[in-house]
Amino acid sequence: MPKRRIIKASDLSGLWIYQDPKRGTIYYDILSRKGYILTTSDVQKYTLYTALLPLSVIVAVMFMSLFNLNYITTALIFAAVYIVGAIFFRFWFFYKLPVAEKWNRAKKENVFVYMARAYTKTRLIILIVLSLLLTITMPLYGIIEQYSGLNLYASYAAGGLAFAGMVICLVALILKNKYNY
Numbered sequence: 282m283p284k285r286r287i288i289k290a291s292d293l294s295g296l297w298i299y300q301d302p303k304r305g306t307i308y309y310d311i312l313s314r315k316g317y318i319l320t321t322s323d324v325q326k327y328t329l330y331t332a333l334l335p336l337s338v339i340v341a342v343m344f345m346s347l348f349n350l351n352y353i354t355t356a357l358i359f360a361a362v363y364i365v366g367a368i369f370f371r372f373w374f375f376y377k378l379p380v381a382e383k384w385n386r387a388k389k390e391n392v393f394v395y396m397a398r399a400y401t402k403t404r405l406i407i408l409i410v411l412s413l414l415l416t417i418t419m420p421l422y423g424i425i426e427q428y429s430g431l432n433l434y435a436s437y438a439a440g441g442l443a444f445a446g447m448v449i450c451l452v453a454l455i456l457k458n459k460y461n462y
Contacts, residue, residue, distance in 0.1 A: 289321050294395075295331065301384045308378075309386065312371075316381035323378065330370045337363040352431065396453035397462035405454040412447035416440050 297309045307316040341359035423436030
């Protein structure tokens, strides 16, 4: 049986995650305007919090398919699950963490620079090609299968997301070639 990889708090990255040299990894909560110190033991709970949006979508779609609900009721279920989950995490998880006082919110590198540094040229090219294939095939599949209404728009949206991913990888590849990241 393979060993389970332990994710350290210093390995986290994200929109509101900052690395402070003195205190370590800090999560900045925009609602309370406080920084909370994350330790390695908090990482698993934090990753569950970051997965709250897709989990809410999955729960709402499961309810829709199980009970034959319409889209408005499904959207209300999604909102309820997301709000309850966010409130639960705010009172159960964040407020048990130690608050970081007077910490420095240093500038963070953007996603383009991160990808240019972290990925090889070969991997970026593969991601660009795969994203291009998804950009073409997702809307085409919706047209071929004669989707209509929300399903057709969802296939267009999936193609648009794939296009956005392709553009991000393309910019990262340009940065990697131009500035030798």
